[in-house]
Amino acid sequence: MKRVVYTKVEQFLRDDDFIRYVLDSSPDKDSRWVSYQTAAPQIRAAFLKACDILLHLDDCALLTPEQAQALKQRIFRSLHAVAN
Numbered sequence: 001m002k003r004v005v006y007t008k009v010e011q012f013l014r015d016d017d018f019i020r021y022v023l024d025s026s027p028d029k030d031s032r033w034v035s036y037q038t039a040a041p042q043i044r045a046a047f048l049k050a051c052d053i054l055l056h057l058d059d060c061a062l063l064t065p066e067q068a069q070a071l072k073q074r075i076f077r078s079l080h081a082v083a084n
Helices: 009-013 016-023 032-038 041-055 065-083
Strands: none
Touching: 009 016, 009 041, 016 032, 016 041, 016 065, 032 041
16 A cells, blocks of 8 residues: 655644544554654654644644644544544
8 A cells, every 4th residue: 555645734734644643642652653753854844843843733834723633633533533
């Protein structure tokens, strides 16, 4: 199966696996997401910005308060579904 390479922040933020990877206190070191840390500069920048957004949702200038709240709700639903 061929994996899509994300190049935009929005693509990362729509991926539940990425969200779990970032928010997991002990992320899988063998995850496909690790490769983004050494990707081409533009791709790496989008990856890091998406990580930063997830880790700082409450003070992110890129999202409106409504968007931040909607994203948080989706994150919690996704994480809850995985836990069950």
